[in-house]
Amino acid sequence: MKPRSSRIAATAATLVVLATLATACNRGSDSSTAAGAGKPKIAIDLPRADSDFWNSYAQYVKSDVSSQGLNTLPVSNSSNDVTKLVANVQVFENTGAKAVVMAPQDTGAIASTLDALAAKKIPVVSVDTRPDKGNVFMVVRADNKAYGTKACEFLGKQLDGKGKVAEFQGALDSINGRDRSEAFASCMKSEFPGIQVIELATDWKGDVASAKLQSTLAANPDLNGIYMQAGGVFLQPTLALLQQKGVLKPVGQSGHIAIVSNDGIPAEFDAIRKGDIDATISQPADLYAKYALFYAEAAAEGKTFQAGPTDHQSTVITLPNGLEDQLPAPLVTKDNVDDKTLWGNNVGH
Template sequence: MKHLRSISRRTILKRSVAIAAATLIVGGLSAPAGAIAAVPTAKGKSVQYVTFGLQFEYQVAMVDGIKKRAKDSGLNLETVDGKGDPNLQMTQALDAVSRKPDALLVDPVDAKLITAGVKKANANNVPVFMMENAPPEGKYDALVEFDNQAGGAMGADTVAKLVGDKGTVLELRGSVDSAQAQARHQGFIDRMKSKYPNIKVKSLNTEWNADNAYKMVLDALTQDPDIKGIFSHNDEMVRGVISALRQTNRLVPAGKPGHLFIVGLDGTPLALNRIRAGTQDASVGQNPVAMGSDIVDAIVAGFQGKPYPKSMHIEPVLITKANVDDPTLWGNFERKK
């Protein structure tokens, strides 16, 4: 009986050791049993989003797309309107970091000025995600951008073809402090110089603004009635161009004698309608919805501890009368069928 009791104790001891060892192998040496099921998640994480400015159709589409993607991903997204004002944006970015979010998302008007907000986020260990315009200093976790230089080059090719490779054309520029505008300008000017030596370009600093475009184009048409075409860094400024043409009796539909060729950039719903009506000839399309989805997916992946691309690029697509009704163009997403 004594022998049987001794065997039982030894057997129990061995089994206990085996069970304990198995537990350590499965659960880890120091992790409690409840931690085994813990998986990083994006749900409930807070993101502060400082937008470029909601006065532009393109930006509104981007913000709406980001809001939807964030909601579907379970993120708590708080958005502030940068209003196209770099100084306001800088203050907003600093304030956003003070709220101690889990991530900061910024679409800068002026990348240099936004550096202060980026550095503050870095100091507070807040991950930074950028759209369209990377800061020259500070660390950011991912960037999504449109190939602005390629967009400018596409604009040059399109205008040149429309005007017959000769004559005078206007370039309506975005903000001189904007990296996007500078890249579009560089792409446009470089292509014109290298391929179309018989085209004279007059660049106007219209600052993304339709009212500025109206006044400056009106002056340009008064000084030189023989202007053949216009490339605008965004579709928003084309509104001002149309008003200037109307006032000078130069608003002639496409295909009619005296038509002044207009190429914009963004592919906005209003631009697509103008292409259909014949008052605008083309738009170099971006895709703000795709850009917004890409950056939100990167933020979510970061929260989940998954890999994600640090640099994402959206290529331009030319929109003309031939493809203006394409349902995959973001400018047609809300169009009634």
């Protein structure tokens, strides 16, 4: 299907022209520019600052706001607290936001805020997370079920279909945690019934994952696989614990615990190169920022889209409460870890 009133490609071309005309840069927390002064105000809330992935996303947002010459309100950070997010949105409403970019970490608790924004005709672009209810103009996200399935298929093959795998589940009140967990469990059950999955709820917290892994290792010294649903928060505490316990063996060595992760941060790539972990699935932090801002400005300007393929190797799907642009998220192993097109090879550590 084609976009309804304006093709994504055509709109993207328009933004390229606008970006070319923009000459001023971001300065300070209020990133409105002379070039963007005539444009609608876009509000941006960053979800947290305790994850390498989200800190990289924040860098890309800052860069893209500048390069696209956007008119943005001072950027806020809700620190993984839905109460703060609601308060930040109220500030956005009071300061003239014409579109809001957010990444609600609790996807069930944001519905009333989305309804309030819809009543005021302020469109919302949700990044990485899909709100359970409440209208959204566009969700910019990768296919999280594919994350769980890819991780399962990779680990299953690495373990020859046998063994025990600890799974660090993200918060199950988050659509991402649910999607990854459900897809991983379904794939393991159908394709690798000889592998026992030990599900460890973590609420996306690295210290919780580490404590639960320590208990799991004590009870299951034959553990031979780990699936980390977010390398940005789980990688370092996991490697530190495995090192402390003397079980951090490199890939190919007897006793190696096969590890697959999600995120695609530079630290994961380094761990793949060292042989500490086997693979990760690269969440496109760069594309999240680029297309979140693209759709936010398009929404503020009254443009609309429809389900179907895009010109940036993704597919827009229809949701009960809006649309979702499912961006590509490749599996990264030792075979392609040095690929320069991966965002994790283009940001600082």
